[in-house]
Amino acid sequence: xxxxxxxxxxxxxxxxxxxxxxxxxxxxxxxxxxxxxLGPNGSxxxxxxxxxxxxxxxxxxxxxxxxxxxxxxxxxxIARSFAVVPQDxxxxxxxxxxxxxxxxxxxxxxxxxRLTDEDLGIVYSCMEHCGVLDYAEKxxxxxxxxxxxxxxxxxxxxxxxxxxFLDEATSNLDISHxxxxxxxxxxxxTRQGVTVIAALHDLNLAGMFCDYFIYMEKGQVAxxxxxxxxxxxxxxxxxxxxxxxxxxxxxxxxxxxxxxxxSG
Amino acid sequence: MQSKLILVQRKKEKQRLLVLLVLAVLLTAGCLIFTGSGVxxxxxxxxxxxxxSSLTADGTALAGLDDIHRAVILEIRLPRILTAVLVGAGxxxxxAVFQGLLMNPLADPYTxxxxxxxxxxxxxxxxxxxxxxxxxxxxxxxxxALAGALLALGAVxxxxxxxxxxxxxxxxxxxxxxxxxxxxxxxxxxSMAGEGVGSIVFWLMGSFASRxxxxxxxxxxxxxxxxxxxxxxxxxLNVLSLGSNAARQLGVDDGKVITILLVTCSLITAACVxxxxxxxxxxxxxxxxxxxxxxxxxxxxxxxxxxxxxxxxSGADTIARNLLATEIPVGVLTTxxxxxxxxxxxxxxxxxxxx
Numbered sequence: 291x292x293x294x295x296x297x298x299x300x301x302x303x304x305x306x307x308x309x310x311x312x313x314x315x316x317x318x319x320x321x322x323x324x325x326x327x328l329g330p331n332g333s334x335x336x337x338x339x340x341x342x343x344x345x346x347x348x349x350x351x352x353x354x355x356x357x358x359x360x361x362x363x364x365x366x367x368i369a370r371s372f373a374v375v376p377q378d379x380x381x382x383x384x385x386x387x388x389x390x391x392x393x394x395x396x397x398x399x400x401x402x403x404r405l406t407d408e409d410l411g412i413v414y415s416c417m418e419h420c421g422v423l424d425y426a427e428k429x430x431x432x433x434x435x436x437x438x439x440x441x442x443x444x445x446x447x448x449x450x451x452x453x454x455f456l457d458e459a460t461s462n463l464d465i466s467h468x469x470x471x472x473x474x475x476x477x478x479x480t481r482q483g484v485t486v487i488a489a490l491h492d493l494n495l496a497g498m499f500c501d502y503f504i505y506m507e508k509g510q511v512a513x514x515x516x517x518x519x520x521x522x523x524x525x526x527x528x529x530x531x532x533x534x535x536x537x538x539x540x541x542x543x544x545x546x547x548x549x550x551x552x553s554g
Numbered sequence: 555m556q557s558k559l560i561l562v563q564r565k566k567e568k569q570r571l572l573v574l575l576v577l578a579v580l581l582t583a584g585c586l587i588f589t590g591s592g593v594x595x596x597x598x599x600x601x602x603x604x605x606x607s608s609l610t611a612d613g614t615a616l617a618g619l620d621d622i623h624r625a626v627i628l629e630i631r632l633p634r635i636l637t638a639v640l641v642g643a644g645x646x647x648x649x650a651v652f653q654g655l656l657m658n659p660l661a662d663p664y665t666x667x668x669x670x671x672x673x674x675x676x677x678x679x680x681x682x683x684x685x686x687x688x689x690x691x692x693x694x695x696x697x698x699a700l701a702g703a704l705l706a707l708g709a710v711x712x713x714x715x716x717x718x719x720x721x722x723x724x725x726x727x728x729x730x731x732x733x734x735x736x737x738x739x740x741x742x743x744x745s746m747a748g749e750g751v752g753s754i755v756f757w758l759m760g761s762f763a764s765r766x767x768x769x770x771x772x773x774x775x776x777x778x779x780x781x782x783x784x785x786x787x788x789x790x791l792n793v794l795s796l797g798s799n800a801a802r803q804l805g806v807d808d809g810k811v812i813t814i815l816l817v818t819c820s821l822i823t824a825a826c827v828x829x830x831x832x833x834x835x836x837x838x839x840x841x842x843x844x845x846x847x848x849x850x851x852x853x854x855x856x857x858x859x860x861x862x863x864x865x866x867x868s869g870a871d872t873i874a875r876n877l878l879a880t881e882i883p884v885g886v887l888t889t890x891x892x893x894x895x896x897x898x899x900x901x902x903x904x905x906x907x908x909x
Contacts, residue, residue: 384849393792393793396789396806402853410556410559
């Protein structure tokens with residue numbers, strides 16, 4: 291019943307100068323999971339995501355991708371399997387939305403980067419999924435933050451990744467866009483088996499969408515496991531120092547979290 | 555719907571190639587017209603015949619043509635115009651790449667201090683009246699300028715390299731610092747030069763007056779080879795212009811590509827400045843104009859900028875030598891004419907869409 295381990299981290303440590311941002315993090319990411327990386331500001335969520343997806347090199351420890359160390363893969367090769375949606379998606383040049391999404395095919399293309407009709411078909415369906423077809427020819431610099439975020443998600447999907455990393459990708463969006471985006475990602479997760487690793491700020495959203503939780507505290511994994519074991523009042527009180535009440539919705543099976551303001 | 559997107563995209567690809575083709579035809583036609591203009595007017599077909607006959611070493615094509623015309627074309631005007639073409643292409647290419655790499659629309663080929671290094675080298679050679687021995691005498695100032703540019707480039711890289719990585723902000727800062735120091739040194743040389751200050755100042759303003767074939771050959775290889783390298787990495791540059799992290803996530807080895815492109819473009823700039831002096835404006839504005847025309851995709855932006863820069867600078871040089879009785883420094887002219895033109899276009903565009 292246990293799914294295969296896709297990504298394994300072994301005693302990951304990363305220091306910015308002398309300050310350790312990650313300390314001895316060892317995790318198994320299994321195929322098809324929707325992982326939520328939770329923790330207060332500065333706890334190392336973004337650093338963990340960046341090291342796992344190969345953007346940052348760890349100072350010590352190793353990351354394995356399908357049993358082989360990540361650093362032995364070429365960047366192009368990694369980008370065919372991993373896609374990242376960052377928090378800040380500002381773009382300085384007036385590329386059109388279509389051009390930006392087409393860049394997602396880059397790891398699969400030759401040197402000149404010419405897309406075949408098949409590539410363009412993938413680009414089209416990713417843009418359709420993310421609802422950005424209507425402004426395909428608009429300059430990405432003229433879009434609102436939420437629209438741009440969806441364009442970047444479309445670009446990430448165009449990479450046809452096995453693992454999708456979200457680095458607080460929904461933080462700048464209003465609540466309805468947040469939910470739309472996460473619903474879309476959840477569909478990819480359940481229907482196409484894309485493994486999702488998402489650093490999230492909003493505990494309620496995490497409870498709604500994630501199956502597994504990784505709590506970070508001061509660069510270390512404080513606690514991890516499936517929702518039934520670790521998404522509870524006690525752990526959240528310990529990590530975030532807030533008192534909450536968590537119910538499991540009887541129909542949807544989703545967690546709902548209520549903040550109890552006076553008992554903190 | 556999906557096939558419509560594919561059609562639209564294919565049509566756009568064709569349109570971009572068409573723009574490049576049109577510009578290339580304009581450049582060829584322009585060169586013939588520019589070569590023919592001057593005190594001695596020579597019609598374009600006659601020029602075409604002269605060039606054709608000297609390329610094929612076929613004397614019969616010259617029947618009935620004036621020998622003086624031939625000498626004026628081959629020895630004086632053609633090398634000058636070709637130098638302007640190469641420098642224009644080189645500076646515009648380097649400008650387009652620097653703007654993309656440094657993610658800064660204000661960047662130009664001179665941002666990293668290469669030009670100030672070249673100017674300092676040239677000023678030294680002029681100040682001390684150095685004249686290289688052997689066949690290199692004619693190239694003394696260009697070679698000193700080239701050496702100065704390379705030294706400045708080395709200093710900027712040395713300063714910007716921290717723990718083996720190049721950060722963009724460090725590069726800009728290092729460029730500004732090295733430029734400032736060298737500018738002060740140039741001012742010192744000027745103040746000491748007395749009567750000779752004129753020739754230093756004139757070199758600094760940039761000019762193509764009396765440039766010969768040796769100037770063409772000095773910058774031919776760096777500009778053409780550099781242009782090819784930039785085109786080869788153009789698709790990587792697209793992703794890099796979104797930031798280093800985005801580039802890594804899309805599978806680009808950012809450190810390698812940034813270093814290759816920066817060194818290539820610095821060498822292009824060094825070669826250009828060494829033969830022409832400091833010609834402003836082309837490297838900054840041509841990429842902007844071309845981006846308005848074909849968009850920010852560097853795969854088309856770089857070649858189009860190269861051709862556009864070549865056309866602009868060779869045209870400007872032709873005006874510079876013909877407009878008044880005395881020659882106007884071409885750098886002054888490009889900025890005086892091109893600047894207001896750009897302001898106009900920029901304003902019109904800003905009105906029609908937010909950018």
